[in-house]
Amino acid sequence: MATLxxxxxxxxxxxxxxxxxxxxxxxxxxxxxxxxxRLGIGDTTEPLxxxxxxxxxSAVKKLGNKKTYTGYGEAQGDIRLRSALSDFxxxxxxxxxxxxIFINDGAKGDCANIQSIFGVDNVVAIAxxxxxxxxxxxxxxxxTGEFINGKYEGLVYMECNEKNNFIPVPPKxxxxxxxxxxxxxxxxxVATKEQLKTFVxxxxxxxxxxxxxxxxxxxxxxxxxxxxxxxxxxAKKCAIEINSFSKWAGFTGVRLGWTVxxxxxxxxxxxxxxxxxxxxxxxxxxxxxxxxxxxxxxQEGALAVLSPLGQEENKKLIAYYMDNAKLIKKSLTEIGLQxxxxxxxxxxWIKTPYNLNSWEFFDKLLKEAHxxxxxxxGFGKExxxxxxxxxxxxxxxxKKALESIKKNLKL
Amino acid sequence: MATLxxxxxxxxxxxxxxxxxxxxxxxxxxxxxxxxxRLGIGDTTEPLxxxxxxxxxSAVKKLGNKKTYTGYGEAQGDIRLRSALSDFxxxxxxxxxxxxIFINDGAKGDCANIQSIFGVDNVVAIAxxxxxxxxxxxxxxxxTGEFINGKYEGLVYMECNEKNNFIPVPPKxxxxxxxxxxxxxxxxxVATKEQLKTFVxxxxxxxxxxxxxxxxxxxxxxxxxxxxxxxxxxAKKCAIEINSFSKWAGFTGVRLGWTVxxxxxxxxxxxxxxxxxxxxxxxxxxxxxxxxxxxxxxQEGALAVLSPLGQEENKKLIAYYMDNAKLIKKSLTEIGLQxxxxxxxxxxWIKTPYNLNSWEFFDKLLKEAHxxxxxxxGFGKExxxxxxxxxxxxxxxxKKALESIKKNLKL
Numbered sequence: 050m051a052t053l054x055x056x057x058x059x060x061x062x063x064x065x066x067x068x069x070x071x072x073x074x075x076x077x078x079x080x081x082x083x084x085x086x087r088l089g090i091g092d093t094t095e096p097l098x099x100x101x102x103x104x105x106x107s108a109v110k111k112l113g114n115k116k117t118y119t120g121y122g123e124a125q126g127d128i129r130l131r132s133a134l135s136d137f138x139x140x141x142x143x144x145x146x147x148x149x150i151f152i153n154d155g156a157k158g159d160c161a162n163i164q165s166i167f168g169v170d171n172v173v174a175i176a177x178x179x180x181x182x183x184x185x186x187x188x189x190x191x192x193t194g195e196f197i198n199g200k201y202e203g204l205v206y207m208e209c210n211e212k213n214n215f216i217p218v219p220p221k222x223x224x225x226x227x228x229x230x231x232x233x234x235x236x237x238x239v240a241t242k243e244q245l246k247t248f249v250x251x252x253x254x255x256x257x258x259x260x261x262x263x264x265x266x267x268x269x270x271x272x273x274x275x276x277x278x279x280x281x282x283x284a285k286k287c288a289i290e291i292n293s294f295s296k297w298a299g300f301t302g303v304r305l306g307w308t309v310x311x312x313x314x315x316x317x318x319x320x321x322x323x324x325x326x327x328x329x330x331x332x333x334x335x336x337x338x339x340x341x342x343x344x345x346x347x348q349e350g351a352l353a354v355l356s357p358l359g360q361e362e363n364k365k366l367i368a369y370y371m372d373n374a375k376l377i378k379k380s381l382t383e384i385g386l387q388x389x390x391x392x393x394x395x396x397x398w399i400k401t402p403y404n405l406n407s408w409e410f411f412d413k414l415l416k417e418a419h420x421x422x423x424x425x426x427g428f429g430k431e432x433x434x435x436x437x438x439x440x441x442x443x444x445x446x447x448k449k450a451l452e453s454i455k456k457n458l459k460l
Numbered sequence: 461m462a463t464l465x466x467x468x469x470x471x472x473x474x475x476x477x478x479x480x481x482x483x484x485x486x487x488x489x490x491x492x493x494x495x496x497x498r499l500g501i502g503d504t505t506e507p508l509x510x511x512x513x514x515x516x517x518s519a520v521k522k523l524g525n526k527k528t529y530t531g532y533g534e535a536q537g538d539i540r541l542r543s544a545l546s547d548f549x550x551x552x553x554x555x556x557x558x559x560x561i562f563i564n565d566g567a568k569g570d571c572a573n574i575q576s577i578f579g580v581d582n583v584v585a586i587a588x589x590x591x592x593x594x595x596x597x598x599x600x601x602x603x604t605g606e607f608i609n610g611k612y613e614g615l616v617y618m619e620c621n622e623k624n625n626f627i628p629v630p631p632k633x634x635x636x637x638x639x640x641x642x643x644x645x646x647x648x649x650v651a652t653k654e655q656l657k658t659f660v661x662x663x664x665x666x667x668x669x670x671x672x673x674x675x676x677x678x679x680x681x682x683x684x685x686x687x688x689x690x691x692x693x694x695a696k697k698c699a700i701e702i703n704s705f706s707k708w709a710g711f712t713g714v715r716l717g718w719t720v721x722x723x724x725x726x727x728x729x730x731x732x733x734x735x736x737x738x739x740x741x742x743x744x745x746x747x748x749x750x751x752x753x754x755x756x757x758x759q760e761g762a763l764a765v766l767s768p769l770g771q772e773e774n775k776k777l778i779a780y781y782m783d784n785a786k787l788i789k790k791s792l793t794e795i796g797l798q799x800x801x802x803x804x805x806x807x808x809w810i811k812t813p814y815n816l817n818s819w820e821f822f823d824k825l826l827k828e829a830h831x832x833x834x835x836x837x838g839f840g841k842e843x844x845x846x847x848x849x850x851x852x853x854x855x856x857x858x859k860k861a862l863e864s865i866k867k868n869l870k871l
Contacts, residue, residue: 050634050636050666050667050668050727050728051578051579051582051636051637051667051668051669051727051728052578052579052581052582052636052727052728053577053578053579053727053728053729053734053735053738054576054577054578054579054580054738055579057577057738057741060741060749063741063745063747063749066747092531092532093531094529094531095526095529096523096524096525096526096529097520097523097524097529099524101524102520102521102523102524105520105523105757106517106520106521109508109513109516109517109520109757110513110517112507112508112513112516112710112713112714113507113508113510113512113513114507115506115507118505118506118507118508118710119713120503120504120505120710120712120713120852121503121712121713122713154565154566154715154754154755155565155751155752155753157748157750157751157752158750158751158752161749161750162573162750165465165600166464166465166468167462167463167464167465168462168463168464168465168466169465169602170463171462171463181749182749182750185749185750186749186750189576189742189749189750191580223461225461225462225463226462255461256461256462257461257462258462299523299529299531301531301532301752302523302530302531302532302533302753302755302756302757303523303755303756303757304565304752304753304754304755316461316462316463316464317461317462317463317464318464323464324464327464327465327468330468330471330474331600334474336474336477337568338471338474338572338592338593338596338597338600339568339569339572339573339593339596339597339600340566340568340569341566341568341569341712341715342566342713342715343565343715344565344713344714344715344755344757344758345713345714346516346520346713346714346755346757346758347755347757441531
């Protein structure tokens with residue numbers, strides 16, 4: 050008799066976006082013909098840039114021609130793309146070989162699947178609040194107990210709040226796997242080199258491994274803030290970095306990212322290359338055990354992103370969204386709200402006024418200003434009392450939303 | 461201290477294709493300027509058809525235009541594609557709702573990851589010989605013991621050999637998960653309805669679940685042979701079906717497939733929809749816990765495959781490869797070799813003459829006829845004494861290879 054993985058029962062309902070949709074629809078039913086401004090979702094809205102489109106089109110044409118047709122690529126990824134990424138790091142004075150870079154078809158999968166190479170009894174630490182995949186995949190893998198009082202037993206929560214500027218500090222107890230999202234989704238906070246150094250030191254001391262999700266790193270404009278954990282000395286010994294073209298180049302629907310597993314990374318037995326070889330066995334080589342590689346088309350698109358012209362164009366794309374973020378931050382500050390993030394990340398983290406809880410302020414924004422936000426409580430217990438606004442919106446709508454908030458929100 | 465998943469240590473070296481490459485290179489070093497005919501690999505060689513290229517190009521252009529740009533799609537897949545697949549099944553008198561179809565970015569990942577929703581103590585049965593992903597992912601998930609005498613402890617092997625025409629029969633003992641690959645890679649054998657019925661009956665009786673990999677189903681030309689397990693009564697209660705556009709439409713480098721998890725599927729507790737809801741939680745809904753959906757571009761390409769014109773064109777593509785298979789089978793039979801498969805599948809399964817083992821005959825084919833095959837022993841203990849030839853080759857090379865075998869192979 051087949052049985053089910055009981056860990057799925059521990060998962061909390063994935064109700065956040067469903068509940069948002071429900072409340073918006075209910076409001077629209079009672080108030081038809083109202084224009085709703087959606088600033089809740091972290092999904093790109095601007096088209097792919099010219100150079101990237103050109104790259105993708107040429108990839109498709111190659112596949113339509115017998116002379117240039119290619120079937121399976123290397124599971125680990127097109128060597129040209131891995132070389133381009135290696136060069137990309139080199140310009141930041143980070144030395145990573147093509148062997149250490151694994152192309153994936155979306156960072157979320159790797160954020161979750163990377164757990165497959167670690168022992169099931171490993172203790173996981175996560176920031177609170179944070180993007181839910183780290184927690185949920187830990188639950189599914191059996192690395193937590195039950196959900197009690199807003200937290201999973203067995204998980205170690207690194208609380209992020211106003212006191213620490215929403216930057217987590219390493220846990221007091223020993224943990225084995227530390228997930229960090231930097232810039233953080235949803236708070237928009239970014240750690241300094243010194244702050245990251247404390248994590249690297251902790252990880253080396255405790256032979257822990259940091260899983261560093263930098264899907265928003267290209268949004269960091271402050272040059273003193275690190276875009277990669279490998280800017281921190283020693284990080285190659287203890288950190289896996291996961292990145293994505295989704296937010297950088299509008300690839301949310303194209304699906305492409307990459308994961309760095311350094312050869313120097315060492316865990317339990319001190320053997321260099323062992324972690325790398327396990328991930329390689331799962332995802333790499335000419336044929337991965339559980340992965341046959343990312344799309345040839347998407348990879349050609351990513352090569353175009355990394356070309357000088359592609360990088361230039363996509364800087365403008367990021368500037369477009371970050372201009373939205375600035376507008377949102379400025380306007381909301383002007384009307385007296387307490388606003389965080391939005392400077393080196395496309396998310397604006399708003400403290401609810403009058404001690405409203407996240408859903409109460411969500412309702413207030415919806416009903417009074419017709420603006421959709423994302424309740425912070427959906428990202429963890431410490432997110433309660435906040436909402437997230439996203440800069441991934443058409444500028445026209447951002448302006449409309451801010452005008453409506455200014456005019457209609459009763460503060 | 462982070463520790464590694466010890467199950468990876470049990471995996472046998474992924475040496476098969478590396479060893480093939482090594483032997484071919486060694487041969488070429490000793491015999492430079494020899495033309496090698498490669499019939500070993502199961503990778504498509506013909507370009508995408510016109511209609512599919514058109515679909516893919518239009519998808520890319522959509523992403524380059526602000527009005528038609530789309531970011532994240534539903535994790536479960538574009539509703540248009542799921543509808544088209546539902547219609548595709550309907551024409552075969554199989555009724556599946558869009559809710560039961562999950563688009564993936566390659567069948568291999570789903571073949572492995574589907575294990576995530578089942579209990580880790582579930583006993584897995586696999587055919588021997590077979591495509592390695594089912595075994596290896598069972599090992600990684602901790603569902604086997606050590607590898608002893610060519611077999612993993614804890615796995616139940618369903619032996620496929622000449623006696624049973626390379627079609628497995630249900631195990632005598634109780635198992636929980638049964639992997640079937642039909643048409644089978646590497647033997648090219650295809651089960652009849654009656655043979656599949658014995659598996660469905662077994663699964664219902666034992667509340668086991670069948671994971672049915674039909675990546676080669678479009679190569680079945682005999683109308684009496686089932687292309688889907690849902691042609692068998694009762695299969696919706698016990699079977700998950702995984703399919704792919706890779707071999708059907710040359711999508712090996714595009715990456716797209718789909719997985720069917722019927723709502724009627726029941727395991728331990730008899731609750732309908734429970735298995736579906738777990739997979740949906742992992743891979744589906746508007747945002748899957750561990751998956752953010754397949755590429756918009758690839759999905760638009762798959763829609764083109766399913767269009768009337770796309771289906772017509774891809775039938776020709778399949779006919780091209782199957783003509784290769786026929787040529788290979790005919791020629792090798794003529795020179796007295798015992799040859800199986802190749803009629804409803806693109807693989808030809810050759811019994812080695814003179815009781816040579818797989819590698820010995822591989823070497824003989826290479827040295828005497830300059831033809832590269834795949835040793836059957838790489839697919840399991842029962843594959844010993846066979847080699848696999850693939851029909852995924854340019855016809856010119858097939859003909860050259862067969863002429864060379866006829867002329868030079870010493871039998």
